[in-house]
Amino acid sequence: MADFLQQKIPIAQAIDAIVDWLTEHLSVFFNLLQTIGQSVMDVLSNTLAAIPPILLILLVTLAAYFVFNKKWQMPVFVLLGLVLIYNQGMWDDLMYTLTLVIVSSFIAIAVGVPVGILMAKSDKAQVVIKPILDVMQTMPSFVYLIPAVAFFGIGIVPGTVASVIFALPPTVRLTNLGIRQVDTELKEASDSFGGTAMQKLSKVELPLAKGNIFAGINQTTMMVLSMVVIASMIGTPGLGQGVLAAVQRSQIGSGFIYGVAVVILAIMMDRFTQSLNKNRGKSQNEIKVMSKKRKVFIGGLTAAVLVVLAIIGGVSQGSSNKGAITLAYAEQDDQVASTTVAAQVLEEEGYNVTMTALDIPVTFEAVANGQADAMLGAWLPTTHEANYEQLGDQLDNLGPSLDKQAQNGLVVPSYMDVDSIEDLTDEADQTITGVEPGAGNTAAAKATLEAYPNLADWDLATSSAGAMTTQLERAMSQEEEVVVSAWSPHWIFSRYDVKFLEDPEGGMGGAESIVTLARLGLEDDMPEAYQILDNFEWEVEDIESVMLEMEEGDAPEEAAQHWIDNNPEKVEEWVE
Numbered sequence: 001m002a003d004f005l006q007q008k009i010p011i012a013q014a015i016d017a018i019v020d021w022l023t024e025h026l027s028v029f030f031n032l033l034q035t036i037g038q039s040v041m042d043v044l045s046n047t048l049a050a051i052p053p054i055l056l057i058l059l060v061t062l063a064a065y066f067v068f069n070k071k072w073q074m075p076v077f078v079l080l081g082l083v084l085i086y087n088q089g090m091w092d093d094l095m096y097t098l099t100l101v102i103v104s105s106f107i108a109i110a111v112g113v114p115v116g117i118l119m120a121k122s123d124k125a126q127v128v129i130k131p132i133l134d135v136m137q138t139m140p141s142f143v144y145l146i147p148a149v150a151f152f153g154i155g156i157v158p159g160t161v162a163s164v165i166f167a168l169p170p171t172v173r174l175t176n177l178g179i180r181q182v183d184t185e186l187k188e189a190s191d192s193f194g195g196t197a198m199q200k201l202s203k204v205e206l207p208l209a210k211g212n213i214f215a216g217i218n219q220t221t222m223m224v225l226s227m228v229v230i231a232s233m234i235g236t237p238g239l240g241q242g243v244l245a246a247v248q249r250s251q252i253g254s255g256f257i258y259g260v261a262v263v264i265l266a267i268m269m270d271r272f273t274q275s276l277n278k279n280r281g282k283s284q285n286e287i288k289v290m291s292k293k294r295k296v297f298i299g300g301l302t303a304a305v306l307v308v309l310a311i312i313g314g315v316s317q318g319s320s321n322k323g324a325i326t327l328a329y330a331e332q333d334d335q336v337a338s339t340t341v342a343a344q345v346l347e348e349e350g351y352n353v354t355m356t357a358l359d360i361p362v363t364f365e366a367v368a369n370g371q372a373d374a375m376l377g378a379w380l381p382t383t384h385e386a387n388y389e390q391l392g393d394q395l396d397n398l399g400p401s402l403d404k405q406a407q408n409g410l411v412v413p414s415y416m417d418v419d420s421i422e423d424l425t426d427e428a429d430q431t432i433t434g435v436e437p438g439a440g441n442t443a444a445a446k447a448t449l450e451a452y453p454n455l456a457d458w459d460l461a462t463s464s465a466g467a468m469t470t471q472l473e474r475a476m477s478q479e480e481e482v483v484v485s486a487w488s489p490h491w492i493f494s495r496y497d498v499k500f501l502e503d504p505e506g507g508m509g510g511a512e513s514i515v516t517l518a519r520l521g522l523e524d525d526m527p528e529a530y531q532i533l534d535n536f537e538w539e540v541e542d543i544e545s546v547m548l549e550m551e552e553g554d555a556p557e558e559a560a561q562h563w564i565d566n567n568p569e570k571v572e573e574w575v576e
Contacts, residue, residue, distance in 0.1 A: 019150050030151045037157040045099040045156075053091050057082040060268075067275050074271055081264035090239065090261050097228055097238035097262075100156060101269060104163040104224040109217055112168050116175025116216070117201070126176065133169040141166050141227060145234050149362060153371040154328075159236030163227040170219035178212025179205045214277035221273050225266050235328070235356040235366070239265070245331050245357065247466060322350040325529050328363045328372035329355060332465055334489050334514070335377035337546040338401060340560040342376055342536055345571055348564075351529055360439070361387055367519050368394040373526075374518040374533050376401055382509035383408060383440030396520055398534045400513035402489070405540045408444050408508045409500040411486040413476050420502035421452055427481045430458045433471045434485040437462045445485040448507030460485070472496070489540045491547040535574040542567070 023030070048056070060082065064075040085094050119126040144165050148158035182205050190200040206213070232240030239261050246255030325346060329339040343353040356372060364384070366372040368391040378384050388395075410421055410432065418424055432449075434442050442462055449455045463471070468484050469492060475482035476496060483501075485508075492498055516533055523530040542563065549559035564571055 048095040112171030119176040120179035154235035159231030167223035171216040174216030178209025340556040398516040402514040406512040451507035
């Protein structure tokens with residue numbers, strides 16, 4: 001009996017099989033949704049971006065003035081908050097985030113209210129739907145990213161799908177609750193006067209449940225906004241990518257300002273959604289009914305404005321020079337440096353370049369399925385071996401941008417009296433500070449622990465790349481012992497006096513190359529861009545100089561442009 005209980009039920013394998021079947025047999029349907037969704041998102045985000053920022057700030061401030069009964073507090077907050085976001089260079093990110101919030105909230109509300117009504121009208125439906133909502137609310141939000149990527153790839157569409165699923169339950173629950181709390185006598189009065197079920201719903205139940213329904217809408221909007229950072233892990237653009245980049249690079253100041261931008265947007269969305277229920281707390285006699293003519297006028301004016309803005313968004317969406325190219329990368333300093341430099345060069349040659357930050361496995365998948373055109377951060381033959389073995393036949397290997405000069409290893413300050421992994425005994429509390437649990441560097445560190453008998457009692461503390469560098473900096477500032485699992489090229493070798501420990505067993509792997517991978521067909525579609533990426537090659541000193549400037553506070557674009565300006569000969573070789 002014990003042996004039977006210890007055998008795992010193949011739940012994970014069953015879920016994988018279901019996802020694989022859906023992906024294979026419904027790929028046309030998912031691709032259609034992806035195409036439609038992306039088009040809608042592009043038009044909306046381009047529409048918002050086409051409006052001059054100062055004009056949009058003034059319009060939103062003016063709207064706040066009238067929405068909040070001509071009181072000055074909220075309009076001033078809106079004005080100062082949006083001006084701060086614009087001043088900090090986060091306006092484009094704000095527009096993408098606003099697009100995600102608007103579309104996701106609209107879909108969640110459009111689905112959630114009818115489902116909530118169904119639950120209120122049917123006890124059987126409530127019995128079935130309620131546990132589904134329980135699962136949706138308690139499931140870790142990161143889990144929603146996996147099927148979203150499998151079905152819809154990367155970008156804002158899977159981020160929207162994950163956000164809708166995560167944020168749907170409050171609207172459903174509170175709509176159900178509000179209708180069920182309507183006084184039974186009022187329902188019976190409607191029936192006694194011959195009201196139909198639809199009349200009872202529209203004239204009695206929904207108006208009386210309005211407070212609960214709008215409370216659910218408010219919560220749904222806030223939950224969508226809470227998915228912004230998480231969705232950025234699958235390439236959803238916006239403020240979340242700034243937060244994620246700051247966390248992974250341990251940039252406290254940058255993380256704070258992006259966090260403040262999210263807070264400003266959250267407060268604005270919260271107050272505006274609450275204001276939708278303007279008549280809360282008023283008696284029926286105090287509520288002013290809008291005339292039919294005024295309703296038609298406002299509706300027509302709104303429709304006309306939306307059509308004009310959609311045309312503006314569609315026109316701005318269609319403008320590009322030699323073409324649009326997407327470069328995928330992971331939020332690691334070496335990949336940010338190389339990808340930004342390549343992007344700057346391509347833009348100078350007339351291409352419209354989009355940089356999409358993803359996790360490493362998703363980066364490989366995005367290039368393999370054509371959602372990204374290339375990546376410049378594949379560590380081969382060891383670190384990303386598993387990803388390349390799985391998808392290598394679907395990728396075009398353009399060769400190394402850094403040839404056999406990359407290395408994983410255990411790194412210590414030079415003042416520590418150890419030169420080899422074999423020399424380690426009880427240093428640093430027998431702890432190696434590592435990076436993300438799923439990183440190739442972490443897998444190598446685990447293999448190293450197994451390869452060396454003297455490390456049998458040692459632990460690997462996984463964290464993030466930013467946390468690893470912060471721990472190294474903190475320990476060195478106090479001249480304490482520290483052992484970190486790091487790699488070269490990395491800016492720590494330019495800033496600190498550190499060294500790799502010798503690795504006679506080869507647990508961390510040997511010398512590696514950083515390889516450029518492109519989607520199949522890029523050479524035919526964009527031969528000039530393909531040639532630039534194929535020619536892209538530099539040295540450790542080059543990439544570390546860009547990484548160091550980034551670490552010292554320069555924006556990646558600024559650091560990349562400095563390097564390009566100082567190395568015209570190399571750039572000329574790439575574009576010739």
